[in-house]
Amino acid sequence: MENHGLITHLRHIDVAMPNFAEQRKFYTELWGLTETAGDTGISFLAAEGSPEQYVVRLRQEAHKRTDLVAFGAATAADVDTLAAQLSAQGVRLTSEPRPLDTPGGGYAVRFFDNEGRVVEVSADVTPRQHRKIEAREPIPVRLSHVLMNSPTPEATVAWYIKHLGFRLSDTMCLGSRGEIMWFLRCNTFHHSFGIVRGPHAAFHHASFEMRGIDEFMRGTGRMRRLGIERLWGPGRHRAGDNTFSYFLDQAGNTVEYTTELEVLDEDTWHPHLYDLREPANADQWGTANEMDEFIAAKSHNDVDPGLFVAPPM
Known part of the structure; x- marks a missing residue:
């Protein structure tokens, strides 16, 4: 059985690395993202033209890794439906559906794909107030x-x-x-x-x-x-x-x-x-x-x- 129509869009990519300060500077001062939240060794970076709370999450870690890739679902019920289907299909969940404590909140399930990447699917994340990118403004939408x-x-x-x-x-x-x-x-x-x-x-x-x-x-x-x-x-x-x-x-x-x-x-x-x-x-x-x-x-x-x-x- 295939799980059709429950994923709506891409939300963010979360990565970890030892040189956190250099990465944070690269994405904010050079690449054109905006830090909207953060703490010691963690940074949430938004694209000015996007309603997503963040599109990149940086985390300090001893070894470089991909923490997770996150997608959206339309409703919390869809998250629950997907989690039930994945469990029935033998997919290993890393966490049952639960509220998120990241910027914008929401409700999400996390699981491993077939090769061990962590995937998150979330709904009910509060949209971020964003803006129209102006002509000649060379930053990500x-x-x-x-x-x-x-x-x-x-x-x-x-x-x-x-x-x-x-x-x-x-x-x-x-x-x-x-x-x-x-x-x-x-x-x-x-x-x-x-x-x-x-x-x-x-x-x-x-x-x-x-x-x-x-x-x-x-x-x-x-x-x-x-x-x-x-x-x-x-x-x-x-x-x-x-x-x-x-x-x-x-x-x-x-x-x-x-x-x-x-x-x-x-x-x-x-x-x-x-x-x-x-x-x-x-x-x-x-x-x-x-x-x-x-x-x-x-x-x-x-x-x-x-x-x-x-x-x-």
Whole structure:
């Protein structure tokens, strides 16, 4: 049985790292997020254009890890329904549905996916007072999508489709080497989540939506002038039709500025298989530096020591 229609959107990505102060400075002073709450060794960061209380949570920890990825549900009843379905399907919950004590409150369930990542699904979180991002203002509007590396991607994609009701939008392949990237949606955005074939389970990248092309380019230029390590871009992907500029944050995680992610018609959309041996399938514009093994290895990231270990908060 598949669990359809209970996940509504992506909320936030929570990461931990030893160099907390450097990360906090990167995301607030350089990347363009706003700290809305925090304490010693913890920081909740919002995107100015988003009603989400926060889109990134940073936590100080001795070893870098992904604490969790969080999605929204429409109602607390949906959270309860999902929790019951997951339990019946043998999914291991890290916590039963309960009230949240994070900014905005709410009601959530947490569980491990098939590879040990912690996933949270919440409802009734109080919306944050946000604002319209102005023309030429090069800061994120919202968290667009998150991708994860997987050594068993076919099984992981199937897990998210079966247990969380995600739908497949498109797949990327490398000729005879087979499929390497799967884009999954939970609403009409082309993708909110995705899986990348990699040597181990780890965070691949988080992408932040900008107001438009001009703001995207201004943000890209700001990062380059500041000397932030650029991996790939600027360019425009085929799958999702969105722009891309990839950088490394201070912990070696890949982060992306993007804009104009495709909105799909659920009734007519059929998934495509794009071969990355065709350059235009990676970058329609042809403006980005060539993707190579060095860039790919950076986004494979470090082995995540937090698999099947619930974060402390």
